[in-house]
Amino acid sequence: MNLRTNFVLGALLLTSGVWSQTGLVPKQFLSLPLGQIGPSGWLSDQLAVQTNGLAGHEHEFYHYVSQTDWVGGNSFYSTLEEAGSYWFNAMVPNGVLANSSVLNQKTSAFLDYVLSHQDSTGWLGPEVNTTKPRYLWGRYPFMFGAIQMVEAHPELTDQVVNALHKFVALANTMLHNGQGQEDWTRVRWPDFIMVLQWLYDFHPNGKEDLLLDTMKQLKFTGAPWEDVFSTELFPKGATDNMRNPTGFVLTWHGVNMAEGLKALPATYRFTHNQSGGLSRIIGILPLMSLFALDLDRASEGWDLLFQYHGRPSGIFAADEYLAGLEAVRGTELCLVVETIGSYLYQVIGDPKYLDRVERIAYNALPATLTGDFWSRQYLQQQNQIAAQNMNPHSRNPFPNDGPYSNVFGLEPNYPCCTVNHPQGWPKFITNSFLTTPDQKSLVQAYLGPFSTRTTLANNNQVSVSVDTLYPFSDTLTTTITAAQAFTYHVRIPSWVSGGTISINGGAAQALSPNNGLQAVSAKAGTTKFVLNLPAKITTGTFQSRPHGSIAVQRGPLHYAFDIPRNSTVLARNAQESRAVDLQFEATAAWQYAIDPSTLKFINSPPQSGALPSPIFDSNLPPLSIEVTACPINWNIAGSTFAASPPQNPACVGAQKTIKLTPYGSTKLRIGEFPVFKST
Ligand SMILES: *[C@@H]1O[C@H](CO)[C@@H](O)[C@H](O)[C@H]1NC(C)=O
Ligand SMILES: *[C@@H]1O[C@H](CO)[C@@H](O)[C@H](O)[C@H]1NC(C)=O
Ligand SMILES: *[C@@H]1O[C@H](CO)[C@@H](O)[C@H](O)[C@H]1NC(C)=O
Ligand SMILES: *[C@@H]1O[C@H](CO)[C@@H](O)[C@H](O)[C@H]1NC(C)=O
Numbered sequence: 020m021n022l023r024t025n026f027v028l029g030a031l032l033l034t035s036g037v038w039s040q041t042g043l044v045p046k047q048f049l050s051l052p053l054g055q056i057g058p059s060g061w062l063s064d065q066l067a068v069q070t071n072g073l074a075g076h077e078h079e080f081y082h083y084v085s086q087t088d089w090v091g092g093n094s095f096y097s098t099l100e101e102a103g104s105y106w107f108n109a110m111v112p113n114g115v116l117a118n119s120s121v122l123n124q125k126t127s128a129f130l131d132y133v134l135s136h137q138d139s140t141g142w143l144g145p146e147v148n149t150t151k152p153r154y155l156w157g158r159y160p161f162m163f164g165a166i167q168m169v170e171a172h173p174e175l176t177d178q179v180v181n182a183l184h185k186f187v188a189l190a191n192t193m194l195h196n197g198q199g200q201e202d203w204t205r206v207r208w209p210d211f212i213m214v215l216q217w218l219y220d221f222h223p224n225g226k227e228d229l230l231l232d233t234m235k236q237l238k239f240t241g242a243p244w245e246d247v248f249s250t251e252l253f254p255k256g257a258t259d260n261m262r263n264p265t266g267f268v269l270t271w272h273g274v275n276m277a278e279g280l281k282a283l284p285a286t287y288r289f290t291h292n293q294s295g296g297l298s299r300i301i302g303i304l305p306l307m308s309l310f311a312l313d314l315d316r317a318s319e320g321w322d323l324l325f326q327y328h329g330r331p332s333g334i335f336a337a338d339e340y341l342a343g344l345e346a347v348r349g350t351e352l353c354l355v356v357e358t359i360g361s362y363l364y365q366v367i368g369d370p371k372y373l374d375r376v377e378r379i380a381y382n383a384l385p386a387t388l389t390g391d392f393w394s395r396q397y398l399q400q401q402n403q404i405a406a407q408n409m410n411p412h413s414r415n416p417f418p419n420d421g422p423y424s425n426v427f428g429l430e431p432n433y434p435c436c437t438v439n440h441p442q443g444w445p446k447f448i449t450n451s452f453l454t455t456p457d458q459k460s461l462v463q464a465y466l467g468p469f470s471t472r473t474t475l476a477n478n479n480q481v482s483v484s485v486d487t488l489y490p491f492s493d494t495l496t497t498t499i500t501a502a503q504a505f506t507y508h509v510r511i512p513s514w515v516s517g518g519t520i521s522i523n524g525g526a527a528q529a530l531s532p533n534n535g536l537q538a539v540s541a542k543a544g545t546t547k548f549v550l551n552l553p554a555k556i557t558t559g560t561f562q563s564r565p566h567g568s569i570a571v572q573r574g575p576l577h578y579a580f581d582i583p584r585n586s587t588v589l590a591r592n593a594q595e596s597r598a599v600d601l602q603f604e605a606t607a608a609w610q611y612a613i614d615p616s617t618l619k620f621i622n623s624p625p626q627s628g629a630l631p632s633p634i635f636d637s638n639l640p641p642l643s644i645e646v647t648a649c650p651i652n653w654n655i656a657g658s659t660f661a662a663s664p665p666q667n668p669a670c671v672g673a674q675k676t677i678k679l680t681p682y683g684s685t686k687l688r689i690g691e692f693p694v695f696k697s698t
Contacts, residue, residue, distance in 0.1 A: 032321075034516035042227070043219055043288040047368035048453035050463055051473055052170035053612055058063075059447050060468030061190035061488060061630045066444055066635045070117040072392030073429070073598060074077050074109070074441035078125055083434055101157055103129065105438040111167040111446035112511045129169055130175070134182050141189035143182070145650075152310050155190055155199040159210035160439075162186075165218050180222040180526040185232055186224070187215065187271050195235040205495070206275045208241040209282040213362065216288060222443035234289050240332045245313065248320025256344030257356045259418050273337025273350070274435075276324065277357035284316035284366035313652045314367055321344030321363065321372070330401055331577045331690055332386060332682050333378030334358060338398050339419035345567045346691040347416045349398025349424060350437040355383045356443035364464065365453065370535025373464050375510050378466070380447045381490045384637035385683035389427050389442070391637025397432035399426040401690040404582060406603040408589070412469055427686065428600030429592055447518055452483070455508075463538065465508040466495060466552070466575070479503045481541075488630060490575040491640050491681075494549045496578065497540045509535040515552045516575055522548045556618045556644060568664035568691040569615055571644060571679055578644045578679035583607040584686040603687050610653035611677060612695040617647035640681045647679040647697040664693040674698070 058066050068076065078084050085101035104232060106128050117484050137143050143158050156451035165179045190211075193199035218232030219230045246252055247270045254261055258271050268276050286292075292313040314338045328335040330350060335358075336342040336351030359380055364372040387399040396406065398420060403552070409422035411416040419425055424432040451465040458476040461483065463469075470484040479504045487495040499507055511518060511532040519539065521526035523546060530550075532536050538549055564570055571578045584603040592598035631639045649670035654662040674697055682690055 021235045024135075033614070042231075043216060044291060045456050046288075046365045047456065048464075049456060049458065050365065050450065051454065051471065053112055053167045054448055055469040055473045056115055056449055056452050056469060058444075058468065059470050059484060061491070061632075061634055062444075062448065062468045062488065064630075064632045065634065066113070066117050066448070068390075069392045069441060069444055070119055070122070072388075073395065073437065074113060074392065075119065075122060075138060075596075076595065077437060078106070078110075078122075079634055080592060080598070081429070081437065086389045086436055086639065090137070090144055091598045098565075101435065102438045104157050104159070104161040104164075104574075105435065107164035107443075107446065108167075109164075109439065109442035111164045111171070111451055113441050115171045126164070126168065127525055129164060133165075134178060135183065136632070137182055138388040141185035141187075142442075143186050151231075151232040153193070153199055153200075154201050154204050155193070155211065156204040156207045158186070158238045159207065159214065162214045163210070165643055166214065176222070180224065183214065183218060184226055186225060187218070189230055190228065191233045191236065194240060195241075196232065200268050202267075205240070206242040207270070207278055208320055209278055210283050211237055212285040215283065216285065227327040229366070231289055238282075238286050238290075241611070242270050242279075244279045244286075244320075245269070245281065247271075247318050248283065248316050248323065250319060250323065253320065253323040253327070254341055255323075257345070257348065258340045258430060260344075264504040266429070271337075271340045272565070273335070273339065273341065274357055276335075276337065276341065277354040278682065279323075280317070280358065282323060283313040283320070283361050284363050287313040287366065287477065316643050317363060318369065323403065325375070330383065331564070331572060332382040332399075332401065333577070334383040338417035338424070342417075345416075345663060346402035346564065346568070347400050347656070347663075349417050350383065350387075351386050352395055353389065353400055353439045355379060356440055356446070358501075359384065359443050360446040360450075363379070367415065369601040370510060370513070373510055373535070374514070375473070376447070377465050377490075377512070378577070379442070380669050381481055381575050384443045385635035386685060386688075388599065389686065390633040390639070390684075391597075392633070394427035394429070394599055394601050395431075395436060396427055397436060398658070400425070401475070401579075401688075402664070403687050404605050404609055404655065404661045404689075405659055406576075406601070407658070407659060408602070409659045414659045416656070416660050426589065426600055426602060428590065429598045431600065440641060460506045460508060463497075463507070466510065466512070468491070477503065479505055481505065488624070488641070489552075491630060491642055492624065493552045493554070493574070495552070497548050497550070498538075501541050501543055501546070503539065504542050507539045507541045509539065509550065510535055510574065511537050511550075511552070512554075514554045514557070514572075516555050518550065518552045520550050521544070522546055547657045556620055558615045562692045564664075566663050567666045568693055570691050571613075571615075571618060571646070573620055573642075573644065576642065577682040577690065579682045579685050579688040579690040580609065580611065580677055580692075581680050581685040582609045583690065584687045605687055608650060609687075609689050610690070612651045612693040613646045613648045613669070613677070614697040615646075617645075617697055621645060635683045637684060637686070638680065640684050642681060645676050646679060647674055649674045649695055651693060651695075653693070658680070660688075664691055666693065668693050668695065670695060 075399045111126045142496040337349045342348035350381040389398045406425045430437045451469045452471045453462045472482040518530040521527045556573045582605045590600040650672035651668035654664045
């Protein structure tokens with residue numbers, strides 16, 4: 020195509036107005052309602068661990084969420100401003116997936132309370148009949164929870180949908196009047212758009228125009244995420260001494276960034292600000308900055324975020340604000356779970372989003388909680404040599420977080436992650452299967468032990484169960500039963516090398532994925548297939564780290580040296596003795612360089628066929644990697660954290676073999692190593 024043709028095409032699009040179309044662009048993949056997908060095997064056990072831990076018990080004793088009258092409480096955090104709302108969003112799916120009658124009763128009572136206290140203007144929450152300023156964002160997680168309640172209990176549809184429409188009408192007026200937004204609401208608008216789009220897609224009730232207008236108001240009065248994610252403006256290092264050129268300082272805040280990732284895919288559905296080949300071609304025209312494309316920008320923004328702030332554990336670093344690549348900078352637990360709830364694949368269809376979310380769930384999430392899920396950190400580090408109070412502040416590598424951020428406990432640094440972290444596993448599980456837009460095909464988006472039972476188009480009743488220890492095994496056995504034949508798609512991660520599939524006991528054949536998905540023809544009746552998904556150990560581009568250090572990866576798992584540790588109880592909750600604050604200190608050397616040419620993968624499958632419970636703790640996973648290491652001089656900084664890995668260090672002792680284990684099972688660790696050449 021020549022320039023002239025481009026120009027003509029461009030002019031044509033401009034005059035016809037590509038986004039004068041009305042309505043929402045359909046998604047490429049659709050979610051299944053809560054309750055149709057469940058965990059099985061080790062993942063079911065992991066959810067039970069969470070349910071028996073802090074997540075499933077905090078409503079009994081944790082003051083922000085334990086008041087009988089949650090939403091009527093006086094505490095700021097006990098209101099729909101934050102704590103109750105976060106808790107509800109997480110515990111609705113936790114309760115349903117874990118089949119916990121206690122949690123299901125609690126979430127049900129919470130919903131009843133909030134809906135029955137909606138005021139005549141439509142406002143939801145405790146600010147009813149008070150003079151408190153009304154800010155919108157605290158309701159967003161509540162509304163996510165309410166939508167999930169409807170999915171699991173369709174009989175609640177009218178009640179919830181009517182309440183949401185009433186709230187939307189009020190919010191629309193507030194937005195037009197310049198009300199309801201403070202700095203956090205101005206950046207967190209993508210979450211409200213998700214709610215509005217759910218209403219639009221499933222229960223518009225004749226309010227399409229109002230819903231669309233509210234989406235546009237949110238976008239045009241909120242932070243400009245399309246600018247935040249542009250190559251020119253995106254911060255290419257720790258943001259400590261940078262000025263945010265968009266004027267919205269909070270867009271560089273980690274949790275907001277995790278939520279902001281959804282902004283462009285969400286707005287694309289109504290801006291129709293296209294992407295793809297045609298617009299890319301048009302993009303070379305000077306006129307065409309106009310056409311600079313929400314979806315391409317979303318994809319570039321995602322890549323920039325991980326290029327400049329990414330961690331080998333899958334996530335990015337932000338100890339409040341984006342924190343660059345140094346291995347001692349922190350990643351907040353809240354941003355880990357928000358990123359797992361990612362929605363980019365549903366709209367954009369690029370499997371890179373799924374690959375990364377799977378890494379985050381299997382590495383960054385479990386690493387920052389104790390194995391029993393009773394104690395959590397605020398910030399995790401790639402190289403973490405202690406989890407202790409870092410007083411005085413001068414010894415703390417986090418410019419904007421307190422010295423307690425590394426401790427494993429009930430509410431280190433801030434309470435938000437105590438109430439928000441339980442959404443991580445449930446959201447991962449409920450997003451593990453999708454359907455194609457015609458609802459004829461199922462797509463298995465994440466690999467792991469899941470099962471689903473749903474009805475596809477033409478009343479095709481299907482059930483699927485995936486039997487596997489993955490990510491602690493390369494083998495997945497999937498059994499599909501279907502009333503009618505259909506095409507099943509399973510994601511093949513980008514890291515798979517030499518993968519095979521064997522269908523109904525047939526010979527193993529090489530995989531042939533298309534855009535990351537392997538199609539399997541499922542017959543009426545039962546189809547069984549076995550995937551074998553080996554991967555090479557890598558220390559390459561994705562894992563090359565600052566100061567010439569390296570990180571080790573194989574398949575979905577990142578491997579780290581688990582520093583032997585002892586444990587001191589710093590505090591214990593008066594009402595709940597299992598809620599403890601723990602200090603971990605290293606009890607052995609961690610100062611090693613490794614020789615990447617000696618990395619050797621070891622698989623010791625459990626004799627019983629089942630993994631230990633819990634699985635994410637020291638030395639429990641059956642996989643490890645051995646490597647030749649030598650002791651080196653490696654300083655500590657401020658007596659509480661490791662200095663940057665030394666470059667070209669000299670060996671100061673005899674070489675030895677050390678074991679690297681899955682990052683998620685380590686609580687103190689070295690994940691980024693200096694290198695040396697062994698003899
Ligand atoms: C859920 O729990 C109830 C008892 O509370 C039990 O009757 C039911 O069989 C359970 N359902 C599943 C799917 O395990
Ligand atoms: C708000 O106050 C009015 C007047 O006292 C009362 O009638 C109404 O029930 C209150 N609303 C809520 C939701 O508490
Ligand atoms: C289209 O998207 C780009 C990138 O997100 C943005 O800069 C531009 O303003 C958008 N145009 C419209 C008309 O929304
Ligand atoms: C833990 O180990 C550190 C370092 O060896 C030591 O100073 C500390 O006393 C130990 N604490 C406990 C509780 O054993």
